Amino acid sequence: MKAVESPGLTDATSLRAFMEVIIERSPADETEVLVTEQDGALTRFANNGIHQNVAERNTTVRVRVVKNGKTGVASLNQLSAEAARGVLARAIEIADLQTAGETVPLPGPAKAATVDAWFDRTANATPEERADFVGAICRGAARQGLKAFGAFSTSGGQVAIANSKGVFHHHRGTQAAVNTVVMGDAGSGYADRSALDVASLDGEELAAEVIEKAQRNQQAEPVEPGVYEVVLEEYAVGELLEFMSYVGFSALALQEERSFMRLNERITGEKVTIWDDGLDLNGIPAPFDFEGVPTQRVDLIREGVAVGVVYDQQTAAREHRQSTGHGLPAPNTEGPYATNLFMAPGSVDKSRLADGIKRGIWVTRFWYVRVVQPKASIITGMTREGTFLIEDGQLTRPVKDLRFTESMLEALAGTVALSSTTKLQASEYFGATRVPAVRLQRFTFTS
Amino acid sequence: MRDLSMAALDAAQVQGASYADIRLSHRVQQDLTVKNGRLASVSDDTSEGFGVRVLVDGAWGFAGSARLETQEVEEVVGRAIRIARASARVQTAKVVLGPPVTSKGNYRTPVVRDPFAVPLSEKVDLLLRADAAMAAVAGVTVREGSMEFLKDRKVFASTEGAFVEQEFVESGAGLEATATNEADFQSRSYPNSFGHQQGAAGYEYIEAMRLDAHGGRIAEEAVALLTAPQCPSGIKTIILDASQVALQIHESCGHPTELDRVFGMEAAYAGTSFMTPDKLNALHYGSREVTITADALSPTGLGTFGWDDEGVPAQRTYLIRDGLFVGYLTSRETASVLGQASNGTMRADGWNRIPLIRMTNVNLEPGTSSLAEMIAETKDGVYMETNRSWSIDDKRLNFQFGTQLAYEIVNGKRGRMLKNATYAGSTPEFWNSCDAVGGPAEWRLWGLTNCGKGQPPQLAHVAHGAAPARFQNVRVGILK
Structure with missing residues (x-):
């Protein structure tokens, strides 16, 4: 479980020496070096067989220099x-060629927490182990006359950042993720799992969930669009949170007046508490950001009240405050990003969330969600792979997928209950959410 | 490069591969952003490496590395072979590639001005002039202009004897003006949605956009939208500008005709398709106004190349002909299932990804109408311009789009500006309601650089030729 050198990654001492050479040689006023390295593999399956199976090793060395008030990045x-030598020279060349712009202040040294997010068995997972894991899902589906589709990935990676003000941080971590769709002749189910430790992924439990969902979701019939009471499973809630982060949780969105966050005002129901925490091992930890600032826990919505947003160096400087450690790699015009999101659980067993709902909809997951009006927090999307009618507290039949168009804040304003357990979901690109399932009083399906 | 390629292919064959290919790529990308009157970012990013794809016992394996060293090549080939053998443990059918592909040659994007030779100061000056034009409009709160340039040198070689070298150049740029008040947030962009239009061309492509001449207009429109009335709901005639038609083609024709989706190879991620093989040559996908081609030969198209990433030559093929569904976008593996040869649409997002079926330039062929004629012929309708939001289900049937700008059309004339316009529908019903498509004078290629597909995720650069088009009886305005 302790971190050891993976054959695919450069050892930390060599990495630091490499970065220090760049900083020592740099003629710029300020220099920052960011290195990311990843060794990962992904096994993809369709129609109960592996059809794509890939692996890669890659590195990125990103150098930012500030010279006479001009910034260059290569x-x-x-x-x-x-x-x-080449990447430093190019960054300097870019800085020399350009006119002065807004410079982003580099942070000084500050201690970042050490987070042990490395598991050898994830980093060293073999193609045979991945094949056997997905093979079990495929065989389980085939035994029921169903077909399984999905992907199983394992990876180890590291991030290191150093700058000419004396900052040096290094973090390495592993990640395993599996998602699967199981289809019958007239419907399908979905399930996914993510973990730092591949050994904690239970293939049989995953297969049981997705096969049960697929069997239940056959021969769906349409239901009239309209406003329904809903239960959103964790898959759907995680996506909702990611869109809230994208639209509203950044200081830049607030500064540019496009965020739905109205600080110190109640914006959702009081059962809703959301925060970002890059140090929590229940997420996918990142103890410092891509500018070299230690990550802080930031409360975003506390009992329904908007209480904070995340900052990077630039947005913090504009308000004469400290970054919260949510900066993206330079050059960044998108602003800071909350990528380790948590939603507080409630006290209701997930299986009892539909209790008392006279007529409602149970949603497994969302698909193709897009922002319609950011300031009003309105998004649209489809349900997918497991949408059910709730009648008198019971899931009575599957219904055809529905399109929703809804304000995230208005939906969460009607939060009736949250499940007592939470689920981790790795983001497609970076970070994760850990959320409960939720029951909402009103949710608008438009077609 | 040739030596390295041959060494990898030899090693793969020695270790038991019945087929192997290698792609080596060296990609440079330059990005510039001017925001609110100041140069906000300039960066140059370079990525190089190689990927080896092998077939062993009829199963695929792939491995890639950034380390272009002989020892690493040998190790990566071994890794790909081991992965393929693992794939064979969970296999339902052996992969068949169909007839061998033995292409040889060179291809380069035609370029007048190499964008990487244009001084940075010239690019920044143009963006600053466009920014100043936006800044001159009172009420604009955020202004952004950007450029992106890309040069990708690729080598493809296979054990069947194919060896092709290609150099692609892309140039892109755009502007976005945003106006906000306490309750609302409205943006306008030029030339395309999200402030970006890109083509396979040199800097001349950027010069032709005349960014500085359009900054003031989009800024005025963004401010005007804040006080414009909400687009009303109802069943209406809609006329879409060419760029919105391009996205409609992308989502509702390009993706569902990808044959890997049809066969379930994307089922757990991007989804499947309603355009199943039983509908081929039977489904009346659209009206007779609707003819859609996949044309990898279109000048300046982001889907234009000499050969795809399996070495198959670029070609033009029909997907929809006079409204009838007649063809798919295919790869060697998927085409062979239908007893066909690949029509050359396999592309990978870099050396570290496997090729997937991707749209090339999927074009709605020009019609005979014009925007002015369409408006003049419409009694009660809405004209919608420039995408703002897009969403479609996993089978590519149920869609909803929103546009940045709209105008009501009353008795053949353009009326009030409208905001927050959306329209929704079902794919075949929508395309069958198309009764007019603009002619060649209003037809152009629109480049999209964010087409997502695959696990691990890949982004493809694709294009769509489109002109304004009109659709009848469309559901408009679903917002509460």
Whole structure:
């Protein structure tokens, strides 16, 4: 469980030496070096067989220099001495060629927490282990006359950042994720799991969930669009949170007046508490950001009241405050990003969330969600792979997928109950959410 | 490069591969952003490496690495072979690639001005001029202009004897103006949605956009939208501008005709397709106004190339002909299932990804109408311009789009500006309601650089030729 050197990754001492050489050689006033490295593999399956199976090793060396008030950024995916010279020279060249712009202040040294997010068995997972894991899902589906589709990935990666003000941080972590759709002739089910430790993924439990969902979701009939009381499973709630982060949880969105966050005002129901915490091992930890600032826990919505947003160096400087450690790699015009989101659970067993609902909809997951009006927090999307009618507290029949168009804040204003357990979901690109299932009083399906 | 390629292919065959290919890529990308009158970012990013794809016992394996060293190549080939053998443990049918592909040659994007040779100061000056034009409009709160340039040198070689070298150049740019008040947030962009239009061309493509001449107009429109009335709901005639038609083609024709989706290869991620093989040559996908081609030969198209990433030559093929569904976008593996040869649409997002079926330039062929004629012929309708939001189900049937700008059409004339316009429908019903498509004078290629597909995720650069088009009896305005 302790971190050891993975054959696919550069050891931390060599990495630090490589970065320090760039900083020492740099003629710029300020220099920052960010290195990310990943060794990962993904096994993809369809129609009960593996159809794509890939692996890669890659590195990115990103150098930011500030010279006479002008910033240059260049990156290269090589770790050689020649590459170091080349990427520094190009960053300097860009800075020299351009006119002065807004410079982002580099942070000074500050201690970042050490988070042990490395599991050897995830980093060293073999293609045979991945094949056997997905093979069990496929065989389980085939035994029921169903077909399984999905992907299973394992990876180990590291991030290191250093700057000319003396910052050096290094973090390595592993991640395993599996998602699967199981289809019958007239419907399908979905399930996914994510973990730092591949050994904690239970293939049999996953297969049982998705097969049960697929069997239940056959021969769906349409239901009239309209406003329904709903239960959203964790898959749907996680996506909702990601869109709230995208639209509203960044200081830049607030500064540019496009965020739905109205600080110190009640914006959702009081059962809703949401925060970001890059240090929590119940998420996918990131103890510092891509500017070298230690990550802080930031409360975003507390008992329904908007209480905070996340900052990077630039947005913090504009308000004369400290970054919360949510910066993205330079150059960044998108602002800070909350990528380790948590939603507080409630006290209701998930299986009892539909209790008392006279006529409602149970949603497994959302699909193709897009922002319609950011300031009003309105999004649209489809339900997918497991939408059911709730009648008198029971899931009585599957219904055809529905399109929703709804304000996230208005929906959460009607939060009736949250499940007592939460589920981790890795984001497609970076970070994760850990959320409960929720019951909402009103949710608008438009077609 | 040739030596490295041959060494990898030899090693793969020695270790038991019945087929192997290698792609080496060296990609440079430059991005510039000017925001609110100041240069906000400039960066150059370079990525190079190689990927080896092998077939062993009829099963696929792939591995890639950024380390272009002989020892690493040998190790990566071994990794790909081991992965393929693992794939064979959970296999339902052996992969068949169909006839061998033995392409040889060179291809380069035609370029007048190499964008990487244009001084940075010239690019920044143009963006600053466009920014100043936006800044001159009172009420604009955020202004952004950006450029992106890309150069990708690729080598493809296979054990069947294919060896092709290609160099692609892309140039893109755009503007976005935003106006806000306490209750609302409205943006307008030029030339395309989300402030970006890109083509396979040199810097001349950027010069032709005349960014500085359009900054003031979009800024005025963004401000005007704040006080414009909400687009009313109802069943209406709609006329879409060419860029929105392009996205409609992308989502509702491009994706569902990808044959890998049809066969379930994307089922757990991007989804499947309603355009199943039983509907081929039977489904009346659209009206007779609707003819859609996949044309990898269109000049300046982001889906234009010499050969795809399986070495298959670029070609033009029909997907929809006079409204009838007649063809798919295919790969060697998927085409062979239908007893066909690949029509060359396999592309990978870099050396570290496997090729997938991707749209090339999927074009709605020009019609005979014009925007002015369409408006003049419409009694009660809405004209919608520039995408703002898009969403479609996993089978590519149920869609909803929103646009940045709309105008009511009353008795053949353009009326009031409307905001927050959306329309929704079902794919075949929608395309069958198309009764007019603009002619060649209003037809152009629109580049999209964010087409997502695959696990691990890949982004493809694709294009769509489109002109304004009119649709009848469409559901407009679903917002509460």
